Every structure is written in structure tokens, then in C-alpha cells.
Amino acid sequence: xxxxxxxxxxxxxxxxxxxxxxxxxxxxxxxxxxxxxxxxxxxxxxxxxxxxxxxxxxxxxxxxxxxxxxxxxxxxxxxxxxxxxxxxxxxxxxxxxxxxxxxxxxxxxxxxxxxxxxxxxxxxxxxxxxxxxxxxxxxxxxxxxxxxxxxxxxxxxxxxxxxxxxxxxxxxxxxxxxxxxxxxxxxxxxxxxxxxxxxxxxxxxxxxxxxxxxxxxxxxxxxxxxxxxxxxxxxxxxxxxxxxxxxxxxxxxxxxxxxxxxxxxxxxxxxxxxxxxxxxxxxxxxxxxxxxxxxxxxxxxxxxxxxxxxxxxxxxxxxxxxxxxxxxxxxxxxxxxxxxxxxxxxxxxxxxxxxxxxxxxxxxxxxxxxxxxxxxxxxxxxxxxxxxxxxxxxxxxxxxxxxxxxxxxxxxxxxxxxxxxxxxxxxxxxxxxxxxxxxxxxxxxxxxxxxxxxxxxxxxxxxxxxxxxxxxxxxxxxxxxxxxxxxxxxxxxxxxxxxxxxxxxxxxxxxxxxxxxxxxxxxxxxxxxxxxxxxxxxxxxxxxxxxxxxxxxxxxxxxxxxxxxxxxxxxxxxxxxxxxxxxxxxxxxxxx
Amino acid sequence: xxxxxxxxxxxxxxxxxxxxxxxxxxxxxxxxxxxxxxxxxxxxxxxxxxxxxxxxxxxxxxxxxxxxxxxxxxxxxxxxxxx
Numbered sequence: 299x300x301x302x303x304x305x306x307x308x309x310x311x312x313x314x315x316x317x318x319x320x321x322x323x324x325x326x327x328x329x330x331x332x333x334x335x336x337x338x339x340x341x342x343x344x345x346x347x348x349x350x351x352x353x354x355x356x357x358x359x360x361x362x363x364x365x366x367x368x369x370x371x372x373x374x375x376x377x378x379x380x381x382x383x384x385x386x387x388x389x390x391x392x393x394x395x396x397x398x399x400x401x402x403x404x405x406x407x408x409x410x411x412x413x414x415x416x417x418x419x420x421x422x423x424x425x426x427x428x429x430x431x432x433x434x435x436x437x438x439x440x441x442x443x444x445x446x447x448x449x450x451x452x453x454x455x456x457x458x459x460x461x462x463x464x465x466x467x468x469x470x471x472x473x474x475x476x477x478x479x480x481x482x483x484x485x486x487x488x489x490x491x492x493x494x495x496x497x498x499x500x501x502x503x504x505x506x507x508x509x510x511x512x513x514x515x516x517x518x519x520x521x522x523x524x525x526x527x528x529x530x531x532x533x534x535x536x537x538x539x540x541x542x543x544x545x546x547x548x549x550x551x552x553x554x555x556x557x558x559x560x561x562x563x564x565x566x567x568x569x570x571x572x573x574x575x576x577x578x579x580x581x582x583x584x585x586x587x588x589x590x591x592x593x594x595x596x597x598x599x600x601x602x603x604x605x606x607x608x609x610x611x612x613x614x615x616x617x618x619x620x621x622x623x624x625x626x627x628x629x630x631x632x633x634x635x636x637x638x639x640x641x642x643x644x645x646x647x648x649x650x651x652x653x654x655x656x657x658x659x660x661x662x663x664x665x666x667x668x669x670x671x672x673x674x675x676x677x678x679x680x681x682x683x684x685x686x687x688x689x690x691x692x693x694x695x696x697x698x699x700x701x702x703x704x705x706x707x708x709x710x711x712x713x714x715x716x717x718x719x720x721x722x723x724x725x726x727x728x729x730x731x732x733x734x735x736x737x738x739x740x741x742x743x744x745x746x747x748x749x750x751x752x753x754x755x756x757x758x759x760x761x762x763x764x765x766x767x768x769x770x771x772x773x774x775x776x777x778x779x780x781x782x783x784x785x786x787x788x789x790x791x792x793x794x795x796x797x798x799x800x801x802x803x804x805x806x807x808x809x810x811x812x813x814x815x816x817x818x819x820x821x822x823x824x825x826x827x828x829x830x831x832x833x834x835x836x837x838x839x840x841x842x843x844x845x846x847x848x849x850x851x852x853x854x855x856x857x858x859x860x861x862x863x864x865x866x867x868x869x870x871x872x873x874x875x876x877x878x879x880x881x882x883x884x885x886x887x888x889x890x
Numbered sequence: 891x892x893x894x895x896x897x898x899x900x901x902x903x904x905x906x907x908x909x910x911x912x913x914x915x916x917x918x919x920x921x922x923x924x925x926x927x928x929x930x931x932x933x934x935x936x937x938x939x940x941x942x943x944x945x946x947x948x949x950x951x952x953x954x955x956x957x958x959x960x961x962x963x964x965x966x967x968x969x970x971x972x973x
Contacts, residue, residue, distance in 0.1 A: 314943075315940075315943070316909075316936055316939070316940055316943075317905055317908035317909055317940045317944075318908070320908055320909060320911065320936075321908050324911050345932075345935075347932045348932070348935070348936060348939075351936075498939075500948075500951045500954075501935065501939070501954075503951060504951050504954055504955070505931075505935055505954075507935060510939070511939060511940075511943070
């Protein structure tokens with residue numbers, strides 16, 4: 299195979315062409331700075347520099363700036379011990395290949411798996427001590443031309459078995475340190491791009507650069523997936539067309555019996571497997587909704603009665619099935635769900651519909667059903683659009699919560715005033731200092747809450763844990779509920795003591811808790827608690843403007859805060875006795 | 891793949907310009923790592939690999955570091971392409 303052929307057949311979500319990546323990165327940089335950015339540090343023991351253009355390319359495509367700093371070639375220990383080179387990074391890659399990890403006297407024998415593993419885990423622990431950022435590890439690649447063959451595959455001391463053993467140990471260590479550690483499986487990347495696009499033994503020898511652009515592009519994409527989840531840019535909602543998307547054929551024409559949807563028989567099986575992927579996402583807390591031009595009864599008959607339809611009404615957080623324009627219906631659905639349009643993936647079989655919706659709703663992501671139906675089941679997995687760093691209990695409950703929300707909306711319609719309605723909800727708010735078990739959820743909320751978020755500061759779990767440990771920080775959580783059920787842990791308030799002042803660092807509320815004045819009660823209770831604890835002379839607060847948090851621009855003045863400086867960031871101050879802290883009468887507060 | 895030799899130079903200039911982020915007009919006949927400030931070792935290897943991928947050729951390991959000028963690259967590519 300020639301080199302040119304190596305760049306062909308790249309998986310559709312990956313770009314192998316480094317010159318094209320560089321051009322696009324430059325074009326984007328010329329267009330001005332990005333509002334969001336991610337700083338990545340790469341500690342490595344090989345020439346990993348060629349990954350940089352691909353990292354910048356993938357992040358650039360979603361409008362996130364990316365800076366990449368490389369540690370010295372194979373000087374990881376020295377750098378870690380020398381001090382604080384890791385502090386200013388959002389993500390640390392500990393990018394290792396096996397060979398330099400073997401001591402000279404072990405090189406011939408390959409080194410005992412235990413010794414090498416101990417070296418690697420020692421390094422991981424050292425990195426974890428020196429950064430609060432997530433640390434991304436990688437597995438090692440087993441020898442591809444295995445001198446020992448099939449017999450060696452059985453022997454524990456063969457080269458392949460040894461590498462497999464190291465990988466197993468590495469995985470166990472990463473699991474122990476999860477969610478601080480993430481692990482990218484290099485062997486899977488190699489399988490994905492193919493050996494010819496992955497490995498360059500020649501460059502390994504002459505430049506310490508064993509990986510080709512194809513492999514590094516796939517590696518960069520995996521890192522991008524992590525960064526995207528970290529930046530809160532993962533999709534939260536999947537909206538689906540019905541005919542020729544969830545099943546083959548038009549149900550209104552061919553009827554329940556006539557559609558292609560089958561557990562065993564292709565092409566029905568492709569739709570069945572696609573539904574399997576959808577239901578799995580719904581179980582992980584992704585909001586699934588339908589938007590199609592059909593008779594409602596036809597679609598519901600399939601959901602309720604088709605023996606091979608895995609997707610059921612209970613998986614859905616909403617639907618718009620009628621003959622109106624889809625963009626209108628999508629807009630209405632998204633408004634109901636209280637999320638941003640950029641958190642939505644819409645899947646439709648029609649390229650025309652795709653163009654149309656993309657034109658009306660520029661922030662939405664649309665994918666079309668592939669012509670080759672056997673590729674349909676992978677549509678949702680390929681790009682990792684719904685990635686999150688850890689699946690929390692909250693995620694799993696979310697679909698249920700949104701269904702309760704739908705019920706609440708129906709009840710609301712029966713009341714004359716908002717307060718009367720809210721009074722009828724029997725709202726409860728538990729407001730308490732966060733403890734260690736809340737760290738993942740608090741961190742997750744800082745990462746993905748965009749709309750009701752006064753400062754949009756993203757915190758890793760390590761950073762949240764550090765705040766819990768500090769006497770100068772206070773982290774409060776709001777857990778709410780009403781007569782329809784739990785709304786869950788949906789609010790975070792972080793304050794900092796600065797001599798005789800208290801500063802609100804973060805105030806955020808998950809969208810599903812809004813519209814009940816819970817946020818007002820939350821602020822009142824937190825400030826009162828900290829007044830007792832810290833007795834500050836005055837309070838300070840900020841509003842940091844983003845594209846999405848316009849709804850809270852005028853939030854602080856409603857408590858008596860006065861704006862000091864105006865701009866992208868508005869600074870507020872209030873003397874303690876000038877604050878207006880009014881209890882919300884119909885919320886039953888349980889404070890600790 | 892048969893490539894007309896006269897097509898090599900413009901294609902090569904296009905790749906160099908893209909890799910180094912410079913205007914194609916600045917890539918003159920005497921262009922080399924001596925005349926180009928941004929030509930460092932990382933960009934050199936990026937360039938060599940990009941050329942291989944574009945032309946479908948593979949350079950020998952002992953010539954890779956010597957391909958540090960427009961003239962040397964052109965000659966090496968010409969020598970590898972089937973005529």
C-alpha cells in the first residue's frame with residue numbers, strides 16, 4: 299500500500315490530512331479569538347508534537363480555542379518534581395509508549411510487567427498530586443509482529459502477554475483513580491485507523507515519532523471528546539424523525555405490519571439496533587424526543603404495539619407529531635425542555651430537511667440517516683456527541699424527572715396566577731453544605747450548566763474537593779422536590795471569604811428547577827448561613843456575560859446589589875445591611 | 891499513479907505553504923531551512939509526512955533530514971515518481 303492510500307478510508311468523523319487541519323486552524327485563528335478555550339499539557343516520552351494541529355482542529359470546529367504545551371522529551375519525572383508546571387492546565391495528557399519505560403538492563407528481556415507498571419503508576423500518582431485537572435492516560439500496543447506466535451499467546455511471559463498484563467494493571471489503577479483518570483485505548487485507535495495509517499517504524503527510529511497522522515488524529519479526537527464533555531458542550535437531547543429513521547418505510551402508507559423493523563432480518567435489524575442505541579442513551583439521561591410529520595396515532599401505535607419497537611412512550615421527554623414545519627416544532631420542544639439549541643442532535647432521513655432545519659436553527663446539530671443502513675446503528679456512537687465524563691445517578695433519573703415536569707405543566711394550566719400554582723406544588727428545598735459524596739455532581743453541574751449560571755466557572759472534581767477542604771470557601775447545594783417527585787440536586791452556590799468580605803464565586807441552577815423561585819430562596823439561605831459563619835462587612839458578586847446566560851443579567855440587583863463596574867463582567871457590591879433577603883413563602887426550607 | 895513532472899512544483903509549494911502557514915509567493919527557488927525562519931524540526935517532519943501522503947511515496951530513512959530545501963524536495967519527489 300502506498301502512503302497516499304493510507305490517508306484514504308479514514309473514518310468519516312476523522313481528518314487525516316495534517317495540511318488541511320493546519321489550514322483550517324489558521325483560518326479560524328485569523329477570524330479572532332474564541333470565547334471558550336482549553337489548555338492542554340502533554341507529558342510524553344516520544345515525539346507527540348504532531349498531535350497538536352489535530353487537537354486544535356477538532357476543538358476549533360466547535361468554536362473552542364485550544365493551546366497545547368508539551369513537556370520535554372522523556373523528562374516527565376524531572377518536570378513533575380521541579381514544581382508547578384501543571385497548574386494552569388485544564389487537561390493533562392500523560393502520553394506514553396512502552397520502550398523508553400524499560401531500563402537498559404531490561405531492554406533485551408522486555409522488562410518485568412510489574413516493574414514497568416510500578417513505574418507508570420508512580421508517574422500517574424505524581425501527576426495527580428500536581429494538578430486538579432483530569433489526567434488522560436493511554437494503554438500500550440502489543441507487539442504486532444509477535445515472534446512467539448500462537449504458542450506465545452498462551453504463555454504468560456511472552457511479550458504480548460506482558461504488555462496485556464501492564465495494560466490490565468493500568469486500567470485497574472485508572473479505575474481506582476476515576477474519575478480523575480481517563481484512559482484512551484491505543485490498540486482500539488490502531489484497529490480503527492488501520493496499521494498503515496497508524497505506525498511508522500521509520501519515523502520511530504529517526505525521530506522518536508512512531509505514530510502517523512491517522513493515529514494521532516484519532517488520538518486527538520478522543521481527547522477532544524473528553525474536552526468537549528469537560529466544557530459542557532456535549533449534547534443533552536436527541537430529537538428523532540420517525541419514518542425511515544426509527545423504522546424503514548412510511549407507516550401511514552404501509553401500516554404497522556409493513557414497516558421495516560425487525561430483530562433478526564436486515565434491513566429491519568439496522569433500525570432495531572439503532573433503537574437499541576437510542577434506548578441506551580435514554581437510560582443514561584439523554585432526553586429523547588420525536589419530531590415528525592405523521593398522524594400521531596400511527597406513530598403511537600408502532601411505539602405501543604410493534605413487537606420489535608424498543609423505543610416506548612416512557613423513554614420520551616416529549617414529542618411533536620403533526621404536519622407543521624419541523625423547525626417550529628423543534629423550537630417548541632427545546633423551549634419546553636429548557637435547554638440550548640446547541641445541546642440538541644436531530645436525526646432525519648431527508649437531506650433536504652437537514653438543510654432546511656440547519657438554515658432555520660443554525661445552532662442545532664443535524665445528522666442524516668446514512669444511505670448504507672448498516673451504518674445507522676453506529677450513527678450515535680461514532681462521534682461521541684453525548685459523551686460525559688461520568689454517568690451520575692442524577693443522569694439516570696433525568697428522563698423520569700422530565701416526564702414529571704410534563705405533568706406539572708399540565709397542572710399549571712389550571713391555575714390563575716403563578717404564585718397560586720407554585721403554592722400548590724408543595725415545594726421543598728434542602729440547602730446544605732456539600733460533602734465529599736456531592737463532589738462529582740457539583741463538578742458536573744459547573745461543567746454543563748450554561749443558562750442560569752452567573753459566572754460559568756467550570757470546576758473539575760479535584761478543584762471542588764479542594765474548596766470543600768478550605769476554610770475560606772463554602773460550597774452549598776440545593777436539592778429540591780415537590781408533590782410530583784424529586785427535582786434532584788439542581789443548585790450550586792460557592793462563596794469565598796476575602797478578609798472582611800464574602801464573594802459569591804458561583805451561583806448556578808439546573809434549568810429543570812427554574813420557574814419556582816427556588817433560586818431566590820437558595821441565595822437567601824446561603825447568604826444568611828455565611829453571615830453567621832464569616833460575619834462579613836459586605837458581599838460581592840459578579841455576572842460574567844456569555845452567549846447563553848442573558849436571563850440572569852439583572853439577577854443580583856434584585857437582592858440589593860449595586861453594580862460597580864460594567865462590561866463583559868459586571869461587579870456588584872452590597873453592604874451587609876443593604877441586602878434585601880426575603881424568604882419565599884411557599885417553599886419549605888430544610889437547611890443544615 | 892502517474893504525475894506530470896511539471897505538476898510537482900505547484901503541488902509542493904501548496905503543501906509547504908499550508909504546513910508552514912506562509913504565502914505561496916514567498917516560496918522562491920532558493921527556499922530552504924536557511925531562508926525560512928519557521929522551518930523547525932517538528933514542521934520539517936510534518937512536511938515530509940504530508941508530502942509522502944500527497945504524492946503516495948515513501949522516503950528512505952537516511953534522506954529524511956536532508957530534504958531541507960525546495961530543490962532537494964523536488965529532486966527527491968521526481969526520483970520516486972514512476973515515469
